[in-house]
Amino acid sequence: MAKTKLSDELVPKPFVSRFQRGAIYLLLVVGAFLSLFPFYYMFVQASQPSSEVLRFPPHLWFGSAAWSNIQGLFANGFGRSLFNSAFIAVVYASLSVFIASLAGYAFAKFRFRGRSILFGMFLLVLMIPYHVTAVPLFQLMAKITLFGDPTWISSYQAVILPALANPFGIFLMRQSMQSLPDDLLDAARIDGAGEWRVFTSVALPTMRPTLAALAIYSFMFQWNSFFWPLIIMRDKAMETLPVRINALVGLSIIDYGQLMMGTALTTLPIMMIFIAFQRQFISGALAGAVKG
């Protein structure tokens, strides 16, 4: 806070005429309208019965079918998919952020044999296109018998585990941890803190914005993920939201109302999370960008 105040005083205010200000506001209003209208329109369409969605001229106000669209979705497994998506995204986000911060810390603050080779491998993984690994990964999941399961096809771990050590996250955390002064950590060590204590009580708290940004990123990654859950989840009870919504697209008959409602309901949590954590998200993204 103090910092912003200082810069406020030091930087001279540019002269902005009333006319210029008006023009800026007008531009912002138009911009806001252009970016918000598609969301509004999505909710309007979500409240229409299927046969009204493609009508011309289009409806601009809410229709009467919102509840029946919701009922139709939930009668066909939408609730279960909502749970699956939320469960996978939350568990994945917590675990992968934890792992990324541990690995990032180690890469940034410890010197050990093979550090750069290991780190290079992570970057290498970042460069392999996802679709190349899909089939071998699927075969692995089909044959794996860890934890007593006969197969990992259609299981939560099959979606959560393969992407858990996320190279992007590790990279982000390493860049961020590098900015942490070694002296700070040494001071804690001199005060008698063990390595674990140094990590959790000194390093992690300063990383909060980056951690929040990474958590949101990881959550969204799983929430929006389509291809891998589609391939690996073969039991309807295990489907995630994007897969369930895509199941509404058939050959010659599509329930557009339900499709729009499903999309709206899937977008809503992401919008709410983004609005709630907007500041962390943006400052975290900036921190990564500037300090990297």
Next chain:
Amino acid sequence: MMVRRKIHGSLISLLVLTLILAACGSDSTATTTSNTGSTNPAEVKGEITVWAWNVAAKSLEATVPSFNQKYPNVKVTVQDIGRTDVYDKLTSGLQAGGAGLPDVVAIESDRMDVYTSTFPDGLADLTSRASKYEKDFDPSKWAQSKISDKIRSIPWDSGPTGLWYRVDIFEQAGVDPKSIETWADLIAAGEKILAATDGKTKLLPVDIVADDAGFRMMTSQLGVCCYFNNDGKINLTNDKSVQALTLLKEINDKGLVANINGWDGTVAATKNGDVATVPFGVWYSGTIIDQAPDLSGKWDVMLLPAFEKGGNRAANLGGSTLAIPAATKNLDAAWLFVEHALATSEGQNIMMEKFGIWPSYQPAYSADLYSKPVAFFNNQPIWKLFADEIKNIPPATYTKDYAKGQAVLASAQAKVLSQGMDPKQALQEAAAELANQTGREIAQ
């Protein structure tokens, strides 16, 4: 030090690469259950899973109660999956030697060749069980199910085409639908309609840059569908294909084409009166009823117009099959389910009555429903038209390169309709392009 590090680095990348490759080339353990036809229905036991896209899944689900009356000890689970998603799941499962596959799967007829050529033994050989039904099925569909004399799928629904048209708009423009016999008649009618509606209502919708459905229907009608001939050669430069594309160009040049965007665009044009006719398969009836309930009584259907008076008016567009992955653990139950749904009038007509899925199984047409008038469609017995059409549909050839052909043809169509290229030249270029992509020869 630097050198050592470099060696380390490349060693590790090599290791990673080897791991990936090793995982790719794993063994394919396709298990084939022996063919033990059980005679007592109660002895057939087990659980089977069926994959299909939404309405198709609902219709198969509707056959389960009558199936369970015959075979009470088989538990059937029908899963609805997005249409193209079925293929992604099927392909990955077949690549993994049959892991995670269902016991029965719906595949569009024009996609079958992709699977039978990429995974020759991925789908169960049904020849010994199914060949007795050959005479009962739509011959053009049965031909597609047979791959080098083995039956790998059973035809489910056919897509006999029709020209769906707006009765009220025809009346308003003073056009008698009965007078339309040839495409030339239809073009004349289209010009009258355009004039009578002040240019609002065009004749028919075409997705000029992305979909060549019109071309496929016309070439099906002329017996040269789709892109390839029986020897697997590219079959685009023949006179009939040129005739079809020339016709499309003529309709477009007269301003009678509504250029729409994708499937949703077609549906929107249908319900908003932007077009007076839609040439499409029988399955479009379901779409019109679903999407344009307020136009009840205002739609009717006739056969596609002929290219010359008295010429063939039967064609096919679309249609699906059911196949059984060879990895199924319960081939008997899976087969009996397919047999009940597709090779009995009972099963097929449940799906026809409730969901308008047109049987490829011809004995089904003797049921009452095929002669009854349909209130939504101008109170006409429209199903009879399609039942009579089936036997006249010329056989078509698809190959595993069908999708490539579709893309090439859509761009040829765009060149002709949007840029005015000569149809013959466009088809020659398309044939050369397709030869380039597939390594196939061009038929002379």
